[in-house]
Amino acid sequence: MSRSKLSTMTASGSARQVRASFVDPAALMRIKNLQLRAKVVVEGFLSGLHRSPYHGFSVEFTEYREYSPGDDLRYLDWKLFARSDRYYLKRFEDETNLRCYLLVDLSKSMGFGSLDYNKAEYAKTAAATIAYFLSLQRDAVGLVTFDAAIKDYLPARFRPGHLHRLMLCLEQAPAGTGTDLAAPLEQIAKTARKRGLVVLLSDLLAPIGELETKLGYLRSRGHEVVVIRTLDPVEIDFPFDEAAMFHDLESGRELYVDPQLVRERYRQRFGEHRSALATVCSKLGIDLYELATNQPLELALFDLINARMRRGRQIARRQGPGRPSPARRTAAAGGAR
């Protein structure tokens, strides 16, 4: 597996050197087995984390919390102390149980891809990676795949074989015919009585008004919502040169477009949409992360953990060691990269 330094370009043009060596997504996507793909990412991520300068940033964060004076030293993890030179207390397993719902958008627009793989494949891989990662944490993971309607639904469980079933479900998911966020979000709202984490993997290429309504619906149920916006690099930069008839995968519409004439306007509108989306998510207290398909999938995990970390600190500040109460996020929390 090639590990290379990755440079990712954002729409603003700033380069960010990732110090950790991640798996090249193009090479990763050549792995046919989704579970294996996820495993490669997770293990790579975890091994990278060990060399990470971000001390205290540990995958095992669900199992430990920082020592505060007055905590019971019976739960101090001495091995971790030896490793990290910091004091961490173990948590009970039941304290760390998380219900995570993965909502994977498999609509037609997700079928677009300028690389060797499309956004849907990338989103599936990201979902599989997160599911694998969470299952290592012994968290319950559920799955909803959708396009115009819900394709598959797996409730959040942590049982033997559930992960496998989840992977199979993801692998077999076909390309969609349309997009309707409302149906899956409604489904989640109906079935997920216990509050949990909802991770939505979609390109969110829809009008802002629609998105606000539907995302707000989830938040009103009290779920934590993380949105990982999966975009193809050309969707961000629109680097085309030749004029052509552009065919909309979602609606089937065609337009004669001269990229040289429309590029600036495209970027402007895209940026406006992105800003509006960020504003909406911020208002709703949703963590929004943008992930281009040419970026390593480890970043998905990174984003997820980052989000959890912020929530975790907030919870840790409110509560002491013992049975923690479910984390609550304020509307001001959350961030988008």
Added chain:
Amino acid sequence: MSVLFPLYLAGLAALTLPLILHLVRRTPKGRKEFSSLMFLAPSPPRLTRRSRLDQILLLLLRLAALALLAFAFARPFLRQEATLSLANLPSRRVAILLDTSASMRRADLWQQAIKQVEQELSDLGPQDEVAFYTFSDRLQTLVGFADTNPTRQRGSDSESTLPPSGSSIPKTELVRQHLKDLRPTWNATDLGAALVAVAGELDAAGDALQSAAEPQLIAISDFQKGGRIEALQAYEWPSKVRLIAREIRPKQPTNAYAHLLTSESDEKGAELRVRVVNSEGSAGDQFFVHWADEKTANSRSQPAETAVYVPPGQSRVVKLPRPAERLLADRVLLRGDDHEFDNTHYVVPPRKQQVQLVYAGSDAADDAQGMQYYLQLATGGDPLRQVEFKPLAGDDAAVLRATPPPQLAVVTRAVSPALAAELKSFAERGGMVVLAPQDQAAAAAVPLLLDDVELLPAKAETENNQDKFLLLGEIDFSHPLFAPFAGPRYGDFTGIHFWRQRSLKLKEGASSHAVARFDDGQLAIVERTIGTGRALVFASGWNPDDSQLALSNKFVVLVSGILDRACGTTEQLAGAAVGQSVPLPAARRMAAIVNKPDGHDVKLPADAASFSETDQPGIYRANLAAEEARFAVNLAASESNTAPLEIDQLQQLGVRLSASLTRAQRLSEMRQKRDTELESQQKLWRWIIVGTLGVLVFETFWAGRAARQIQAAATAAQESAS
């Protein structure tokens, strides 16, 4: 350099096509799939820096190929001579033929015609020859081709304002001067004969003068259907002569005419009928006819008119009796059409004949048992004949020699040989003698008058037997006396009994002939021509004792026949059309004066058999010694057929027509012919096509080379990218 077909140079507009194709961005062939078009707007095709004036050489080559092709089609040539001028035009030999028939009197046709002649004269070039003819029913040469002295005229009117011979004036000026004196006639139109004659003269003039001038016949006419063109059928039109037809039309098309129908029976008192004919192409169909005479023709008071509805191209017959107050009306007037020239039809009115009848008989005029009584009754009822009875007493034949001489002598009594000789002499002078002896004694005059008729002795039983009667058994109905009875309805004489008759017998070789015989074969009526007159002998008298003849209704007609035979009919001389000759009566061959409607008198020599100066319509009066004969001359009916003739009909009869061209147009035509000839000699278009092919070959080579270069560059770019 010039081009033969400059219109093809419009093909140079096609040069814009490669320019447009070269510069305008074509619809992209590429098609890209994209996730969502929500951030995109459509772009119009536009020029790009890359496509503008790319491959300039290719563009120029293609433009050059198109331009050369358009130029080749335009057929260029090098003009070697100087520009043609009017002086270079070939000369023409022009015959101007002007219609002077009666139909040219309509509206302003004559003025149009004069103007047209002026126009033709002004269009003549200095090298052109001209001749001038007029025609109606015959051709008249006013200025001919062969006139070497332009001042001498052939066959033209002598009364004109032309300059005296000796002074030379141009022919065109001569024609103009003739035009001043010309007027339309009243004659009919014989277009065919005129065209044939003039075409022949044109052709002959060309041969005679050895001239290469182009012969042209310019006919200025209304070309009516009534104009006869039969003469063209048997004529082979000269190949070089071209006819230019200048049609003249009046603005108003409606024309009708009326003429009196002559009835076959010709009975006096028969109702007069008028046929009204409306020509084709007329717009109106309502006309009015009435009788008029010289005094009332132009009066404003409207007489009683008879309305006639006649659709265009058709005719209608209406009864038009002479009104009681206008028995002597001499013309039928028509009203309601646009042209007056043919609206008057002249009819000679009947006139009372003054007849002097010498009666030699022993009965009184009021003796109902005599013959004079019935004779007077029979002659008194004719309104058109005034018969004056003059008694002949004894042997006094002075009344037979009176002036004017009597026309008829009726003898019923016995006459002396001297009187018989006088009667014979009277007949020889042209008079008519009717012998109707009342008895055998009176019948003795018969052999004296007719020496080839024998008087047989009287038979007692025929004289006195009242129970036995004879009928007319054998009648010569071809004889003018019995012609009115020729029909089966009128030819039954069995109701007339003849009790007493004189027995007459024709000798061998007699020149007298039997007009009627009794049913027993005896002569009943005998006639013989004596000198310029004749004698008529009745074997039986018409007094009641002799026969029932006077009491029958056929007697009046017989007497009228006798009077006609003696005096001539009350009908006048037969009418004629304008231009036709009117035969004069043979019995009146003596010096005569004919009074024309315009008041002119024409003296005719004694031996003149006919009168031919019928050049205007109206009533003509021929004063023949003591008698005056009248006849009516009217327009020929064909002249009233004013519907326009299709000029194509002339072409079908072999006439070669030509479009009328002005001198400028002819010059242009000549120029075109000259240019066409030059171009066909030079054939520059072939070289231009060769050049075009060369350009296309080079363009193909260059385009291939450019395509290869582009492909090589693309391949190199691909390799470097990968």
